[in-house]
Amino acid sequence: RGTSSIQRPKRPLTAYFRFVMDNRPAFREKNPEASNTELIKKLAGAWKELPASQKQVYEEARKTDWKRYGEQMAAYKAQLTPAQAAALKEERRKQLAKRRSIRAKRELNLLGKPKRARSGFNIFLSENFQESEGNSPVAKLKKLFDTWQKMSASQKQPYLQLAEDDKIRYENEMKSWEAKMIELGREDLVRSKKQKLKKKPAETVKQTETAKASSGRGKKAKLKKSEE
Structure with missing residues (x-):
């Protein structure tokens, strides 16, 4: 994003997304009429039923890539200027805040929170x-x-x-x-x-203000009468 001369490393895929990337073409070939949503549901179901030993293959690949990512990020951050490092930190803060917001909304939907009134x-x-x-x-x-x-x-x-x-x-x-x-x-x-x-x-509000004004005039009138 223009914060340095070295390209910023990309975060590694999760084990599940590795499985999806590897198997999506085969699932598409078997289900040519399925929509993208239906295809993802089928892949999610297949991942859920995948034996732990086969899931471990994807998990090990993720760990290897994550270690490499950590080394690349360390090298990337080392050559940033203070201003660039601050910009990177702020960007990360916004990303985390956005994720928290999405998770909170998802939780409220699951808990059945009523939809707000429309204007x-x-x-x-x-x-x-x-x-x-x-x-x-x-x-x-x-x-x-x-x-x-x-x-x-x-x-x-x-x-x-x-x-x-x-x-x-x-x-x-x-x-x-x-x-x-x-x-x-x-x-x-x-x-x-x-x-x-x-x-x-x-x-x-208007009625309240009118009542206060009337009350004030009444008090002034009584005070004037008592003085006379």
Whole structure:
């Protein structure tokens, strides 16, 4: 990535991916009509049933390559400038953070966490995306966004109402899900009280401010009357 004159070594393949690379052509030949997803499932099943002695062959190859990779990385890092070394460290930090994020999302999906509530625009988008004008997804998205911006309040209202209904659905499902997580001892996945607090609607805020203003005027009037 331009951090040094020496090409950065590539990480070795895992034992499983070595098996996939070795056997994919044969599996494709036997299953010409299978999609890539179906083919990977077949390979994963074959790996699972592979005897430990045969898996060990791939594992030993991985260990050999990993040792070579360590030596190559040491030589690579030795000729980096301080700035290049810092850039490499930051890149590694971002990669690890991304992996943790992916693992966390995968875990939440497995635990059945409810899908977030959709906004009015997202509902409008999903209902009209296929029929929207545009040669690319980005063009369609831009067209629909412009259309949404020009829509009147009455035209947006059905979508906004659906969004409000979806919020209720989400909150109800989250309460049940969080109760289940507490039973499983996963309190770390439960939202904090601060996250659960909702912002007051604009009308409620306005009413509160009006009430405070009226109260203030009333107090001033009483004070003036007592002075008289």
